[in-house]
Amino acid sequence: MTTQRYIPALAYRSLTALYDPIVRLTTRERRVKAALLKQAQLRAGQRVLDLACGTGTLTLSAKQMQPQATILGVDGDPNILRKARNKCEKAGVNIHFDEALAQRLPYADASFDLVISSLFFHHLDRDNKLAALHEISRVLKPGGILHIADWGKAANVFMRTLFYGVQMLDGFTNTSDNVAGRLVEFLVASGFVQVRETTRFATVLGTLSLYQGQTPKVLDSGLESIL
Ligand SMILES: C[S@@+](CC[C@H](N)C(=O)[O-])C[C@H]1O[C@@H](n2cnc3c(N)ncnc32)[C@H](O)[C@@H]1O
Numbered sequence: 001m002t003t004q005r006y007i008p009a010l011a012y013r014s015l016t017a018l019y020d021p022i023v024r025l026t027t028r029e030r031r032v033k034a035a036l037l038k039q040a041q042l043r044a045g046q047r048v049l050d051l052a053c054g055t056g057t058l059t060l061s062a063k064q065m066q067p068q069a070t071i072l073g074v075d076g077d078p079n080i081l082r083k084a085r086n087k088c089e090k091a092g093v094n095i096h097f098d099e100a101l102a103q104r105l106p107y108a109d110a111s112f113d114l115v116i117s118s119l120f121f122h123h124l125d126r127d128n129k130l131a132a133l134h135e136i137s138r139v140l141k142p143g144g145i146l147h148i149a150d151w152g153k154a155a156n157v158f159m160r161t162l163f164y165g166v167q168m169l170d171g172f173t174n175t176s177d178n179v180a181g182r183l184v185e186f187l188v189a190s191g192f193v194q195v196r197e198t199t200r201f202a203t204v205l206g207t208l209s210l211y212q213g214q215t216p217k218v219l220d221s222g223l224e225s226i227l
Pocket residue numbers: 006007008009010023051052053054055056057058074075076077080100101102103117118119120123
């Protein structure tokens with residue numbers, strides 16, 4: 001894992017207060033996050049991690065959609081986690097949030113059924129994307145599923161042009177693999193199976209894509225005993 005400058009929610013800590021209204025206006029947030037949760041099909045009893053949860057919008061929606069699941073949020077920025085905790089407290093929903101880097105998660109191996117993550121991977125350069133994917137695959141159970149919403153391959157020249165706005169704010173090194181559509185390749189390289197891009201959304205900042213990938217299932221005991 002290489003050392004990389006930590007990129008907060010809107011690139012500068014001073015902009016964190018504006019995060020929720022800006023994301024609501026520019027990313028078709030409700031629609032995209034609802035689609036991600038629909039894709040995730042949360043079930044009662046599951047343990048679900050919202051990785052780089054930011055202000056906790058997706059975390060809260062996940063818990064409201066499936067109150068019988070255990071939902072945790074994790075983010076590397078203590079300031080944004082304060083906002084997430086306040087948001088959940090105001091909504092009367094009890095969710096545990098941890099402060100940690102995605103590349104070094106404070107959870108045991110195979111401790112989650114699902115990891116969900118929105119608008120995060122473009123904050124990491126290639127090495128750190130791969131390090132985070134490695135950690136996700138470690139904390140997911142065999143057969144666990146990762147669901148991502150993030151900037152994806154630009155659907156056309158217009159979408160590519162709009163995405164320069166994101167790149168000027170968040171940086172070019174960490175966003176270039178996103179807009180080149182390489183997240184699928186990185187999931188495969190990190191050992192995920194059944195990897196695919198499931199949907200694309202046109203937004204005023206470029207193309208947002210949903211992805212999913214699964215950790216390999218363990219061989220059933222019958223087969224293991226034969227091999
Ligand atoms: C654009 S925000 C997305 C927040 C939220 N998931 C959402 O959809 O609104 C990106 C988040 O990633 C967090 N972040 C950036 N680098 C991180 C890292 N290495 N580990 C954990 N969180 C990180 C930031 O603090 C920020 O909250």
